[in-house]
Amino acid sequence: MPKALTPAAVRNAKSADKRTWVRDGETALYVQIEPYGTKAYVVRFRPAPGAAQISRTIGKVDDIDLDAARLRAADIIRAAKAAPEAPAAQPKRIGGITFGECLDAYAAGPCAEIKSGALRIAAMKKHCAAWLALPVASVTIDDAETLVDRLKKEGKGTTANRVVAYLKHFGSFIAKRPMRAVPANPFSELDRVHREVEREVTLSIPQLACVWLASERLGRPYSTLYRALILAGLRLREVAEAPKAEIDTTARLWTIPAERMKAGRAHHVPLSSALQAVIADALPGELLCPSPKTGRALSGWSKIGDSMHKEAAAIAEAAGVDALPEGWTNHDIRRSVATALGEAPVYADRDTVEDVLAHSRTKLERTYNKSRALEKRLAVLEAWAGVITTEVERLRHSAEASAKPKPDVAAFAADLSLNNSEAARRAGVTEAAIRKARKRIAAA
Structure with missing residues (x-):
């Protein structure tokens, strides 16, 4: 036993x-x-x-x-x-229905109940495009293994693993009633091909401040997007696709509905004073971050990311901040904020950090602990806002000082030749520079 x-x-x-x-x-x-x-x-x-x-x-x-x-x-x-047993359906003719037709049925069936169902179908149509017109019974595990091996060789190991998971679930669907398009799941023995490693990239507080300043250079809506990501620790699409109707500035609360959250549960974000200012500064319209061209939610992250990388790198160099990690991503901001919340000077406890991030708790915890701890989260987010905005202002002044042109000693040569060095001193020329200029004039 x-x-x-x-x-x-x-x-x-x-x-x-x-x-x-x-x-x-x-x-x-x-x-x-x-x-x-x-x-x-x-x-x-x-x-x-x-x-x-x-x-x-x-x-x-x-x-x-x-x-x-x-x-x-x-x-x-x-x-x-x-549950009552579903009525038996007539088996479909094996070999007649195509992979694409089965995929459409899969999209309307099981995938319609999955939060990321649309993304799953889009990925399958992209990577399995060569099979869409083929009879589904003709697509074998050998075809699937060839596909995932190719993805792995292209350096897309994580994508290959996702495709494996999608195909196995899809294969189970087409083998069972009411589909019965194949006698058995053709992908049941398909294995993952890539060992996934947790991403470790984090940005320091000065580096996050560089991202903040870089977003200001790009202007709205990008400054709204990135400053909100840094202040609230939210996921990219939770901010980029947010309608302003979710935000109650009077109650200082942003309520993101369950259908927009990864965990499928509503998330409540207390608004710090800094985040309220960012929201008030957003472009007019129904969305928090409307596209300047279309008015719809922002997209085209690769182009935006390239611009952000260049601007942030330039600011870091000018302000004397360590270079940002190569290839940092928007989601690395969220990890960096979570790390900063738990360290000096904020020192938030682990549970509060997890609540800020809207990470799932166990079912048992959700059953008995209904507290949202909004006041505690607001205190943490206010403290964090104070830390990051102070660093932003420090770097802003540092970058401006380094960009200020140095006084041109030669421009005051005529004054110096007439022994009129007071004008040069008022312009910021040092005594040492004045002495050097006098020597050059005397030598001439």
Whole structure:
């Protein structure tokens, strides 16, 4: 009889050459371990004798604890057994329906319920374009492996992993009712080809201040976008696509609805005084950051990023700040803000930082802790705004001082020749420069 899992057993479970599962006693909960080491809780069961096995991923081991995973598994099993069985559909003719037609059905079905469904379909149409007109039954795992291997060789390992995940889910959809376009999932044995490494790039507070000043050089709406990213620690699209209707300046609260949040839950952003000033300075219109050309939400991040990199690098050099990390991205700003909040001089506690970032808590925490801690978050964001705006002003003055032209000693040569050095002194020429100019005049 399998032993019940413990947190230590989950933590110490080792990966093998292929995907493995460790069962939680006699329950339907398993720890699924990938060859590259990632662990996730999954529930695998049959809702009735003879029924097809159902497999559902609950979440990564790092994101959810064992007790919460057990509760979630029980909820999934209970819901599956209570749901009425869907009426049987006539199998579609194998080989007749195309990959593209199946993809359209997939977009209207399972993907319509996924927050990132539209992005998933767009990625599949882009990378699987050669298959769209082919009979879906003619696309094999060999074709898929060729595709992901090519993406990996092009240096797109993370993209290759995403395509693997998309194809496996898509293959499961077309093999089950009501589609039944193929007898079995053709991509079920497809494996990831790239070991993903956590990104470590962070920008220091002076470097973030350089980004702030660079955005001011580009003008609105880019200054609105980047200053809001730095002050609130939000994701790029959460700011770039924000309508002003979400923001209540009287209540000092920005409420981002669930459909615009990655976690699918509404996020409340207390407005610091600095962020209120940024919002008040935004371009007129319904959007916080409208495109200057179209009036719609900003896009074209590669061009904007190139301009930001050049301007920020120039400001850093002029102000004597360490060069910004090569290839820094907009999302690195969010990581940098999170890091700065937890360090001197803000010293925010971990839970408050996670709340500011709108990171997901475990289901158990969400069930019992309904506090939004808005006052605590506002205090942290006000403190952070004070830190970053002070640094911005310091660098602004430093950059202006370095850009100020030096007094032209030669321009005062005539005055010096007449022994009228007072005008030169008033213009900022030093005594040493005056003496050198006199020597040159005497030598001439």
